[in-house]
Amino acid sequence: xxxxWLWKRLNKTGARPEVSGRLLRRFPxxxxxxxLKARILIEDRKVETxxxxxxxxxxxxxxxxxxxxxKLVACCPFDPSQDVILxxxxxxxxxxxxxxxxxxIAAAGKLTGTSTAISAGLWSMGTSAMGRSIFLCRSPRDVxxxxxxxxxxSLAGSTLPIVVFDETDPSSGIRxxxxxxxxxxxxxxxxxxxxxxxxxxxDTLVPPGNRVRLTxxxxxxxxxxxxxxLDLPSxxxxxxxLFVEQAVGPDPRLKKQEIEINTxxxxxxxxxxxxxxLIGCGLTRAQVDELFVLVxxxxxxxxxxxxxxxILG
Ligand SMILES: [Zn+2]
Numbered sequence: 210x211x212x213x214w215l216w217k218r219l220n221k222t223g224a225r226p227e228v229s230g231r232l233l234r235r236f237p238x239x240x241x242x243x244x245l246k247a248r249i250l251i252e253d254r255k256v257e258t259x260x261x262x263x264x265x266x267x268x269x270x271x272x273x274x275x276x277x278x279x280k281l282v283a284c285c286p287f288d289p290s291q292d293v294i295l296x297x298x299x300x301x302x303x304x305x306x307x308x309x310x311x312x313x314i315a316a317a318g319k320l321t322g323t324s325t326a327i328s329a330g331l332w333s334m335g336t337s338a339m340g341r342s343i344f345l346c347r348s349p350r351d352v353x354x355x356x357x358x359x360x361x362x363s364l365a366g367s368t369l370p371i372v373v374f375d376e377t378d379p380s381s382g383i384r385x386x387x388x389x390x391x392x393x394x395x396x397x398x399x400x401x402x403x404x405x406x407x408x409x410x411x412d413t414l415v416p417p418g419n420r421v422r423l424t425x426x427x428x429x430x431x432x433x434x435x436x437x438x439l440d441l442p443s444x445x446x447x448x449x450x451l452f453v454e455q456a457v458g459p460d461p462r463l464k465k466q467e468i469e470i471n472t473x474x475x476x477x478x479x480x481x482x483x484x485x486x487l488i489g490c491g492l493t494r495a496q497v498d499e500l501f502v503l504v505x506x507x508x509x510x511x512x513x514x515x516x517x518x519x520i521l522g
Contacts, residue, residue, distance in 0.1 A: 210399050210407035211236050211244070212314050217395070219305050220330060220347040220375050226307065227253060231299035249313055253304040259283030262291040274300070311345065317409040318343075318398065328354065333364060337411040340491050341365070341391075341436065344372045349381035358388045367491065368437040371414055373398055391436055421519040423511075425453050428522060434500075439490045445483050448472060452501070452511040457518055465508040480509060 214236075219226045228250070233241055244250040258271035262285050272283045274295065281300070285291040308324075311332050315324045320335030320343055327333055330347030337343055342365035352358055352372060361370040369391045377385075377392065385392045393414050402408050424433045432439045432449050441449065451471055455463045465476040472479050480501065487497045502512045511518075 210409065211240050212249075212310065212317060212409065213395055213399050213407075215244075215249070215305055215310055216314065216345070217375055219307055219310065222305075226305040227302050228305060229256075229299065230301035230303070231295070233303065234296070234299070247309060247313060249306055249309045250303040251306060253302045255300050256302060257300075259293060259295065261285070262288070265291070314345065314409060315343075318411045320411060327357070327360065331357065334411075337371070337414075339412060339435065341368050341371050341411075341414070343411050344370055346372050346374050347376075348374060349377050349385060352385060352388075352390065353381075358390065361390065367440055369433075371411070371436075373411075373414075422517040423453065423513055424519045424521060425450055426521045434492070437491060439487065441486050441490065444472065444479075445486045448479060448483055452509070453518055453520065456511040456513060457515050457520070462504050462510045463508050468508065476508065 215228070218228055218232075222228075233250075241250065245252070257274065259274055261267060261269055261272055265285060265287065267286050269286070272285060274281055274283050276282075281295040281297065283293040283295060308326070311324045311326075311334065315334045318334070318337075320337060322335035324332055324334050327344075328351055330351040332345045334343040334345050342361075344361060346352060352361070361372065364370065369389055371391045371393060372385070373393045373395060375395060377394065382392050391414070397414060398409055398411055400408050400410060400413075422435055426432070427450075430443065430446060432441065432446060439449075448468070448471075451468070452463055455461055455467075468474075468476040468479065484494075484497045484501065487500075488494060492500075500512055502510045504510050
């Protein structure tokens with residue numbers, strides 16, 4: 210995808226990000242025209258010389274471009290087989306407008322909110338349909354800078370910040386996860402649809418190799434669902450834990466009477482309060498209805514498999 214390719218290019222070219230017409234030849238002209246119109250690419254200047262061959266003894270800084278038989282040729286003074294035939298547009302240099310590019314990636318991924326730069330290699334992209342805060346980042350060292358991880362967490366509110374990295378390595382990945390950063394890579398957000406057209410989506414980002422959806426921290430009095438910390442009153446937390454203990458046992462159905470014995474309140478009433486409290490935590494009504502299911506004549510059931518539940522001490 211050209212937007213992702215340009216973002217990688219941006220990360221490699223530093224303070225004055227630019228790209229040559231020759232490099233852009235790999236993409237359809239119509240795509241380039243769209244980027245020019247959107248001011249993501251801006252025609253900057255035309256160069257008059259070309260880089261020397263990779264392993265040349267000529268000693269020059271650049272090759273002169275000659276027009277030979279109507280063709281533009283970057284000539285090697287030593288080895289004619291190394292001459293490069295250029296298209297006129299190869300000589301054009303385009304500036305990449307980082308802000309416009311980032312906004313276009315956020316829009317392609319259907320994020321809401323405004324994208325903004327946090328530092329040179331780190332962007333706040335907006336919020337996904339799942340309510341998660343998304344960040345795009347050049348490399349882990351941009352997050353390890355003082356104060357940055359705290360800032361990301363405060364921007365993400367009660368959810369874990371999702372950071373999509375251009376490049377990362379296993380040891381940085383572990384360190385970032387210890388910092389409660391949800392680490393992802395660029396190829397996870399770029400997909401091909403049925404027509405072979407590449408799409409950007411942030412909705413499928415789940416922690417790698419982790420099917421756990423609901424985590425109960427016994428000692429911390431906390432519950433997280435799909436990476437979102439559920440900020441529930443203690444009575445509601447106790448009820449969620451009751452559901453969880455039942456769900457990991459042989460019969461996941463929680464009887465009305467048990468709810469009433471454990472909470473001292475009418476089951477229907479406290480379940481309604483729990484649903485409202487979960488909506489207050491940012492879940493949609495549909496998500497809540499999917500999660501806590503009425504079992505007629507018996508009570509309620511937490512609609513998660515055992516593997517999707519994790520109980521921590
Ligand atoms: Zn040469």
